[in-house]
Amino acid sequence: MQTVKMVVTGPFSAGKTEFIKSVSEIDVVSTERKISTKAEKTVKEATTVAMDFGRITVDEDLVLYLFGTPGQKRFDFMWEILSEGMLGFIVLVDSTRPETFREARSILETFRAYAPTPYVVAANKQDMNDAWELEDMRHALRLDPKVKFLSCVAMDRDSVKTILLELLYSILAEMESGEK
């Protein structure tokens, strides 16, 4: 059995668990534990402290694993470990919470520094009224025009599929350009 993996990262409460849930064929394995910090509690009642883990079986001998990174800063020692051997990564950003954009940028730059792996950035929660527009977010996140930046609703399977596909197209394009 062959396995490959992708990493889904982004700030706390960006929608990583939801994203992986939408396409995983197994229940997303994640240890939910009540976090006591007040600030975090107001955002979400329970938060994931272990990483999320989802699976998509491709055929008899190929499986894709999706790993979600723990969002909080104090778990960032896990990022480098998780990023080892990944095919590519997805950075999820909560479009309704500009206070997390700086952290999202930081996470992106940190991952970019590990390895030149293909990635896409997804503006999540675009279904919400107070979501920022993509164009504004692109500047706020300081994304180069060449970076794929896509609209996302993590609960919507089609939306998640599109993002995974765009990442795979980027991976393929890079393999092809590397051969020249």
Added chain:
Amino acid sequence: MALRGNLRDFTITQLLNLINLARKTGTLVVEGPNETAQAFFREGKLAFAQIGREDTSLAHILFKANKLSAGQYKAIQQRGNSVSDKELGLLLINAGYVSQDDILANLQQYSTDVIHRLFTWVEGFFRFDNDQLPPDDRINVRLDLENLIIEGSRQLREWEQLQDEIPSLDMALKFTARPDANMRNVNLNVEEWRVVSYINPKNTIRQIGNAAKMNDLEIRRIVYGLLQAGLVEICRPEGVPIPQPVRVFPTEDKEEQKTLVNRLITRIRSL
């Protein structure tokens, strides 16, 4: 829509950066604890700014700048609102009291001062209103935002935030390809110029810091300002061997790898 938030999370400098890069037209409204500020933009340039109910009439601004005497100012005031700023400006120029440059320079200074005061606001709700255009009766200036952004970034002292903005000093910098990113019109200080002189995809930020004899905090702060102003971007250093990720694919064969990615694509499409 929904370009709104709190200054605690998204600073004035970052907002100016966004307005600059997106070349926005409209009004930035900031509701601070005591006052409300408004800054009007046209295609990413500052047209006019004001805080609270301050008298922003041309006559008052020129009077404050000692371009009009108290007597002249009083005489104009007695006219009430019958003369618009544009008309007044023309009258004053024609009468030889002030030059057009005087008027523009003082209006620019006024708006610049307002933005400088805004930089000190740490708390307040902001929103950007696309539909509210710069006021017609005012003389609008066209102030490039790059300098304001650099000035605002210089005030950022917080170590943790700088660490967030530039997590790795082992990346390099290059000048942005943006056609209007023009270094010549930007007022850099000596330290900033020193850093700029070393910018090259071959040099890591750490190397630039060492060469310019700056500590991590100093180099981060300067690079942050240049990034914010859209003059440079972070890139992978050239000539440094790319760290080979540990085993991404279960096979070494390039064709098999491609087939594998195509299998993934087919599977995801079928979900």
